[in-house]
Amino acid sequence: MHMADLTDRQHYCKYCSKEFKPERSTRRYCSDGCRIKMWYKRNGRSRRNRKSSSSGRKAKQKKQAE
Ligand SMILES: [Zn+2]
Numbered sequence: 351m352h353m354a355d356l357t358d359r360q361h362y363c364k365y366c367s368k369e370f371k372p373e374r375s376t377r378r379y380c381s382d383g384c385r386i387k388m389w390y391k392r393n394g395r396s397r398r399n400r401k402s403s404s405s406g407r408k409a410k411q412k413k414q415a416e
Contacts, residue, residue, distance in 0.1 A: 364388060 361372045363385035371377075379385040 365391075 360369060361377070362369055363380035363384050364378045365388040366380065370380035379388065406413045
Protein backbone atom coordinates (compact mmCIF):
# COMPACT_ATOMS: atom_id res chain seq x y z
CA MET A 351 0.00 0.00 0.00
CA HIS A 352 1.20 3.45 -0.72
CA MET A 353 -0.93 6.25 0.56
CA ALA A 354 1.65 8.96 0.14
CA ASP A 355 0.38 9.90 -3.27
CA LEU A 356 -2.34 12.10 -1.97
CA THR A 357 -0.21 14.30 0.21
CA ASP A 358 3.00 14.23 -1.75
CA ARG A 359 1.65 15.68 -4.89
CA GLN A 360 3.42 18.67 -6.32
CA HIS A 361 1.50 21.82 -6.85
CA TYR A 362 2.15 24.59 -9.29
CA CYS A 363 0.70 28.02 -9.03
CA LYS A 364 -1.95 28.58 -11.65
CA TYR A 365 -0.81 32.13 -12.08
CA CYS A 366 2.98 32.18 -11.99
CA SER A 367 3.59 28.45 -12.41
CA LYS A 368 5.84 28.42 -9.40
CA GLU A 369 6.06 25.23 -7.43
CA PHE A 370 4.74 25.50 -3.92
CA LYS A 371 3.58 23.42 -1.04
CA PRO A 372 -0.03 24.09 -0.33
CA GLU A 373 -1.17 24.23 3.24
CA ARG A 374 -4.47 22.95 2.06
CA SER A 375 -4.96 20.54 -0.76
CA THR A 376 -7.44 22.81 -2.44
CA ARG A 377 -5.05 25.67 -2.98
CA ARG A 378 -4.09 26.41 -6.53
CA TYR A 379 -1.93 29.46 -6.06
CA CYS A 380 1.36 29.97 -4.30
CA SER A 381 0.10 33.07 -2.56
CA ASP A 382 -2.90 35.27 -2.10
CA GLY A 383 -1.30 37.77 -4.43
CA CYS A 384 -1.37 35.33 -7.30
CA ARG A 385 -4.88 34.28 -6.45
CA ILE A 386 -6.08 37.86 -6.56
CA LYS A 387 -4.20 38.69 -9.73
CA MET A 388 -5.71 35.69 -11.40
CA TRP A 389 -9.11 36.78 -10.22
CA TYR A 390 -8.65 40.19 -11.78
CA LYS A 391 -7.35 38.64 -14.93
CA ARG A 392 -10.49 36.61 -15.28
CA ASN A 393 -12.96 39.20 -14.14
CA GLY A 394 -11.44 42.35 -15.50
CA ARG A 395 -9.84 45.15 -13.57
CA SER A 396 -12.78 47.46 -13.48
CA ARG A 397 -15.56 46.75 -11.12
CA ARG A 398 -18.11 48.29 -13.38
CA ASN A 399 -21.43 46.69 -13.17
CA ARG A 400 -23.44 46.34 -16.25
CA LYS A 401 -25.11 49.55 -17.16
CA SER A 402 -28.09 49.33 -14.95
CA SER A 403 -29.69 52.38 -13.46
CA SER A 404 -30.32 50.67 -10.16
CA SER A 405 -26.80 51.02 -8.75
CA GLY A 406 -25.71 54.13 -10.60
CA ARG A 407 -26.55 56.60 -7.88
CA LYS A 408 -24.10 55.53 -5.22
CA ALA A 409 -21.10 55.66 -7.53
CA LYS A 410 -21.64 59.33 -8.27
CA GLN A 411 -22.09 60.31 -4.66
CA LYS A 412 -18.71 58.94 -3.73
CA LYS A 413 -16.97 61.24 -6.15
CA GLN A 414 -16.86 64.27 -3.88
CA ALA A 415 -17.14 62.62 -0.52
CA GLU A 416 -13.92 64.06 0.84
ZN1 LIG B 1 2.10 32.25 -7.84
